[in-house]
Amino acid sequence: MGASVADAQFTYRSFRHAPQLYRATPTRVTPRMQPMNQGPTRTMSRTEARPAPSPAQRGRVACGITENGAYAPGTIELRQGGPIVASGDCSQALDLPVGTYDATLTLTTALDRPQRTVRVTVTADGLATARAEFETSILEVRFTADGRPAHGLAIVKKDGRVVGTLGSGVSGRVSSGTYEVVARYRTTDRSYTVPLAPGQRRAIRAAF
Incomplete structure (x- = not known):
C-alpha cells in the first residue's frame, strides 16, 4: 500500500522534532602539581681567589x-x-x-x-x-775510718739545696763557689764548708 500525503507529513514532523543525540568527546584533565617545600632559598656567594700565603721564613x-x-x-x-x-x-x-x-x-x-x-x-x-x-772547679772527698780508706757518701749542697752526691775518692765537676759537703759514713755525718775558685781542684779528707 502506498503511503498517503498525510502519513508522509506526520513522519517528517516526527523526525524533525525528535530529540537530537550528541556524542560526548572525552576530555583529558591534567592534575595540578603542588609546589614542593624546598626550604629557604640559598644564595650562592662568590668566592674570590686569593694567592697562597708565602712560606714562613x-x-x-x-x-x-x-x-x-x-x-x-x-x-x-x-x-x-x-x-x-x-x-x-x-x-x-x-x-x-x-x-x-x-x-x-x-x-x-x-x-x-x-x-x-x-x-x-x-x-x-x-x-x-x-x-x-x-766557671767550674773539681771537688773530691776521701773517707778514712780508723786511719784506713773507707767507703762513704758525700752529699754536696749549695744554698741549702742538694746538687749531687759523690762516692769516696770520686771527683766531680761543679760550678765555682762555696758549698756545704756532708760526709756520711755509716750512721755518722760530718759537715764541711768548702769554697772553690775557678779552675781549682780540691780534695777533702773526711776522717771517722
Missing part, C-alpha cells in the same frame, strides 16, 4: 758553651715567652722560624748542671749563635 740557631775558657758540651732550650719551642744538644744547629728567642744553655758535664739564659735573634736563612761561659 726560617733560620738556624747554634749554641756555643765554654768551661773555664775551653769548649764544653751542653744543651739548649728555646722559648718565646712560654713553653719550650725547640731543644737539642750543642752538636748541631736547630731550625726555627724567624724571630727572637730566650735560649737557656746548660753545662751537662757539671754535677750541679749550671744554666745561663741569653737572648738570640733568628734571621731569614741566617745562623745565630747563643753563647755562655761557665
Whole structure:
C-alpha cells in the first residue's frame, strides 16, 4: 500500500522534532602539581681567589758553651715567652722560624748542671749563635775510718739545696763557689764548708 500525503507529513514532523543525540568527546584533565617545600632559598656567594700565603721564613740557631775558657758540651732550650719551642744538644744547629728567642744553655758535664739564659735573634736563612761561659772547679772527698780508706757518701749542697752526691775518692765537676759537703759514713755525718775558685781542684779528707 502506498503511503498517503498525510502519513508522509506526520513522519517528517516526527523526525524533525525528535530529540537530537550528541556524542560526548572525552576530555583529558591534567592534575595540578603542588609546589614542593624546598626550604629557604640559598644564595650562592662568590668566592674570590686569593694567592697562597708565602712560606714562613726560617733560620738556624747554634749554641756555643765554654768551661773555664775551653769548649764544653751542653744543651739548649728555646722559648718565646712560654713553653719550650725547640731543644737539642750543642752538636748541631736547630731550625726555627724567624724571630727572637730566650735560649737557656746548660753545662751537662757539671754535677750541679749550671744554666745561663741569653737572648738570640733568628734571621731569614741566617745562623745565630747563643753563647755562655761557665766557671767550674773539681771537688773530691776521701773517707778514712780508723786511719784506713773507707767507703762513704758525700752529699754536696749549695744554698741549702742538694746538687749531687759523690762516692769516696770520686771527683766531680761543679760550678765555682762555696758549698756545704756532708760526709756520711755509716750512721755518722760530718759537715764541711768548702769554697772553690775557678779552675781549682780540691780534695777533702773526711776522717771517722
